[in-house]
Amino acid sequence: MKPAALVWFKRDLRVRDHAPLAEALHFEQALALLVIEPQWLGSPECDPRHVAFLLDCAAELQAELARRGLRMLVRQGEMPGVLQSLRREFPFTHLFSHEETGPSWSYTRDRAVAVWCRSQGVLWLESPQTGVVRRLQSRAGWAGRWAQRMNAPEARDASGFKPATSLLPKALPSLHELGLPVPQTAMPAGGERAAWATLASFLEGRGRDYRQALSSPLSAAEGCSRLSAHLAFGTISMRCVHQATEARIATTSDRQLAYALRGFASRLRWHCHFMQKLEDEPAIEWRNVARSVDGLRAGDGRHPEPVDQERLQAWCAGRTGYPMVDACMRQLRATGWLNFRMRAMLVSFAAYHLGLHWREPGLFLARQFLDFEAGIHWSQMQMQSGTTGINTLRIYSPAKQARDHDPQGLYVRRWVPEIGSPAYPPPIVDERAALAAIKDKLYALRRTGEARAEAEAIQHKHGSRKSGLPPSPRRPVRKDKTPAGQGQLF
Structure with a gap:
């Protein structure tokens, strides 16, 4: 069987800094796949607005991949049944995707996909997407590993695919076709371009009052990054957000903006810290x-x-x-x-x-x-x-x-x-x-x-270990009344 790659998109709906796409470039035959799974639609966490946002992101992604020569199919059904059916039409030998730390239904799904791949002789390679570490034995050194991942170069730009299959993408299903109502609330724009525009506006000045603005509902809508949905659906990578933030801190002459962005940068690590808890103990x-x-x-x-x-x-x-x-x-x-x-x-x-x-x-x-x-x-x-x-x-x-x-x-x-x-x-x-x-x-x-x-x-x-080093020796009690910590800065 001639080597062929299938890129499975999940919560990583982007082209930039996408390791599975970069891996697929090594193959003469490649295809992308997005699956709308009934387990997700029927899960108690899912809402029609989530599905609407995903479809908005998927439309842009499908068009962007097509410009790069890669076709993306959108299928409905349970995994790994969808893979079994697709393999009759496109006999892929390798499956590439990002790791996912999700609800219990996604964990059960991934285990079933792994069993199917082994039974079919398909090599499944999962790439890390965040700072979450699979099969982590100890939290010691975790922060250092996070920094190492976030400071590493982006994945290779994935362009120049050669369409090598007769399978043609169909139109994305509508919410109505999925049996879902249309959300009656205003929705932010989805997709990779919207993610980068949101990040740019925050780094260029909107985040200047971030530390003060984030607590009040009156100011937080404008003063916070508003990247959380984009990170959740993967329209921008955590690594790109981290590196763009650090670059802005290093180059801006606006001290208030730099101070605010340092506070934002620290929260990116906390984002992955909490995800690691579920990875380590799904029962939570x-x-x-x-x-x-x-x-x-x-x-x-x-x-x-x-x-x-x-x-x-x-x-x-x-x-x-x-x-x-x-x-x-x-x-x-x-x-x-x-x-x-x-x-x-x-x-x-x-x-x-x-x-x-x-x-x-x-x-x-x-x-x-x-x-x-x-x-x-x-x-x-x-x-x-x-x-x-x-x-x-x-x-x-x-x-x-x-x-x-x-x-x-x-x-x-x-x-x-x-x-x-x-x-x-x-x-x-x-x-x-x-x-x-x-x-x-x-x-x-x-x-x-x-x-x-x-x-x-x-x-x-589960506890945080910022440096990954053993605890410092207990300091002697101060005899003077000068306040320790932040008070010494003034």
Whole structure:
């Protein structure tokens, strides 16, 4: 059989810095494939807006690949059945794709593809796409490996393919043909060109107030990078974002912009840090990281009571009677995006004020976030709910967030116009009583010997190690009263 390459696109919908495409250049016969899988469409995390964004990205990608001489087929069906069917028409010997750290259905799918490839004698080569390390034995040195990957040269430019198959791409399916409704909300432009334009505007000046702008929902929409959906769907690579950011820091004479971009650059590493947690422990998608908190909240498998559906539905609808919470939820539902601090507040409110287990709120949020990234999402759901066993309990006061980030009430009045009228509901819970009850339980659990031993093991497996070096020796206690750390800078 003559060697032939199939490039399988998943969440890497771009041409630039695409290692599988570069590998396929070595073959006289090559074909690209994008599969719309029923497992994805039927998963509890998927929303029509996700599919609409993917189709928008795929249309540009298909045209760009055609200009480079590579045809991209779009097929619907389950993997590896699609591969089996396609191989009758295009007898490929090599399958190239990027690694994926996704929900459990994608992990099961990849295992099935691996079995199929071995049975068919097809060589499947997966290339890293982010800083996530497969089969990682220890977190020691992880940050150094991340830097090494991100500073490496981009993959070879993939152009000059020779069409060597009679298979012709068909038109992309519509949402209607996929049995999905058209989203009624405004959607950002998808595709590689939009990703690079978004990055350019941020680096050239829009990110100048990034550190100050990212916390408030009034300023974050403009001051944040807005690259999260593009990174989630792979229309731009993490390496390209990292290198472009570092280049801008090195060349700009604007000190405020450089300072802001250094803050952004550090968050790129955290992006992969959280994804690594899911790669190392897929069960965090549905099970508490710290098993010592099992049974703490309704909805947990060991809790005798079911989830309080009235509270859950009020939270989902933005009808809790807490204006800042409701405004954030309504913005998210309408736009598919919300800044990080307000995301954290929504999860904190569901977990601590309403006493909800993180799984069902997490599935609802996954459908709302256009930038849903499984590793980041489930790691954050657990961290903000206090179930990791190692992170500080973060309990956000909606009133304080409103005072700090919407002092004039502009944001709340925009999204909750009925506030102050009989149409707006009273608070669904008493904040003081609800927080007192959950804090007593959590702090009591954390003081147990079982929880402390478990936390040590969790820290060893998932904790951040910025340098990968062993801990520094304990410093002697300072005898003067000069504040340590940031205070010394002034």
